[in-house]
Amino acid sequence: MASPIGLLSGRLALVTGGGSGIGRAVCHVLAREGARVVVADLNSIAAEETKKHLDDIGGRFEHLALPVDVSVGRSVQSLIVDIRGKFNAAPSIVVNSAGITRDNFLLKMDENSWNAVMNVNLKGTFLVTQAAAAAMLDDKVPKSSIINIASIIGKTGNVGQCNYAASKAGVEAFTRTVSKELAKYNIRCNAVLPGFIETPMVHSVPDKVKEKFKALIPFGRMGLPEEVAEVVLFLASDRSSYVTGNCIEVSGGLAT
Ligand code: CAA
Ligand code: NAI
Numbered sequence: 001m002a003s004p005i006g007l008l009s010g011r012l013a014l015v016t017g018g019g020s021g022i023g024r025a026v027c028h029v030l031a032r033e034g035a036r037v038v039v040a041d042l043n044s045i046a047a048e049e050t051k052k053h054l055d056d057i058g059g060r061f062e063h064l065a066l067p068v069d070v071s072v073g074r075s076v077q078s079l080i081v082d083i084r085g086k087f088n089a090a091p092s093i094v095v096n097s098a099g100i101t102r103d104n105f106l107l108k109m110d111e112n113s114w115n116a117v118m119n120v121n122l123k124g125t126f127l128v129t130q131a132a133a134a135a136m137l138d139d140k141v142p143k144s145s146i147i148n149i150a151s152i153i154g155k156t157g158n159v160g161q162c163n164y165a166a167s168k169a170g171v172e173a174f175t176r177t178v179s180k181e182l183a184k185y186n187i188r189c190n191a192v193l194p195g196f197i198e199t200p201m202v203h204s205v206p207d208k209v210k211e212k213f214k215a216l217i218p219f220g221r222m223g224l225p226e227e228v229a230e231v232v233l234f235l236a237s238d239r240s241s242y243v244t245g246n247c248i249e250v251s252g253g254l255a256t
Pocket of ligand 1: 101103104150151152153158160161164194195196197201202204205206208209212
């Protein structure tokens with residue numbers, strides 16, 4: 001059951017990539033804390049499934065599932081228009097979790113795989129943040145929090161992921177810059193850097209590579225999406241009211 005008075009009571013949250021993995025866990029935790037949640041995903045069936053799950057948790061508030069392709073400006077603009085039409089307000093919490101991998105070694109990496117990852121992970125984060133921030137200002141939202149899901153790989157690099165690592169390092173730099181620009185509007189912007197988390201994204205990683213990674217993680221196991229979501233909750237809530245421009249690692253100690 002959602003708590004009657006949670007940390008986010010009365011807040012409106014937008015979660016991209018909310019149809020799966022980390023995004024879905026974030027939706028759950030934000031709704032549990034009393035937020036109304038807009039679940040936005042390229043996969044509209046998955047987004048509806050998350051919304052149904054949120055409705056089943058209970059609570060006073062209505063949630064919404066909407067389709068979006070975060071890599072396309074028009075699609076992101078329609079998403080924000082639809083949210084404001086439905087709730088009469090801009091979201092005051094935005095979580096950019098939509099992301100993809102197209103792994104290959106540098107010497108085999110094709111241009112489409114490079115572009116696809118940059119367009120969703122980095123450009124998508126830019127498009128959603130820009131559109132949401134403009135709406136927050138228009139609607140005079142008194143305080144807002146934007147949380148970008150980057151990756152520990154953006155710091156460490158990873159064999160087979162030059163596109164993905166570059167996109168996630170870009171998200172970190174983007175986060176720090178946006179935090180400086182938007183602080184005067186009381187909009188905070190932070191990033192979370194997960195390590196290896198049990199979600200569909202890691203299913204395609206060959207078992208031998210997974211074993212190599214587990215050996216490098218001090219906790220000796222992969223993380224759970226819920227363990228990332230609780231840190232997102234901290235950044236979304238007033239518990240982190242003086243925190244902006246930070247990139248918090250949630251990686252079981254993996255840092256090499
Ligand atoms: N770290 C260390 N070694 C790696 C590696 C990695 N990330 N990826 C591949 N290798 C090694 C393999 O173990 C293998 O070693 P051996 O020759 O000793 O057996 C060698 O590279 C060749 O690998 P493949 O036979 O798999 O080569 P391939 O051409 O068939 O596939 C690949 C290449 C697509 C890069 C594939 O190896 C792969 O998918 N690797 C995993 C990449 C990865 O780690 N992705 C993380 C996804 S999860 C994520 O991205 C979320 C996040 O933020 C953490
Ligand atoms: P996932 O694959 O389970 O979920 C990603 C979601 O994003 C899916 O529902 C997918 O439909 C959606 N999506 C993909 N492209 C989209 C687009 N163009 N527009 C809108 N939605 C789109 O992956 P996971 O693991 O939940 O990843 C979430 C975020 O966390 C990603 O940004 C990922 O890079 C990041 N991350 C994941 C880690 C992991 O180990 N699972 C580790 C570090 C970061």
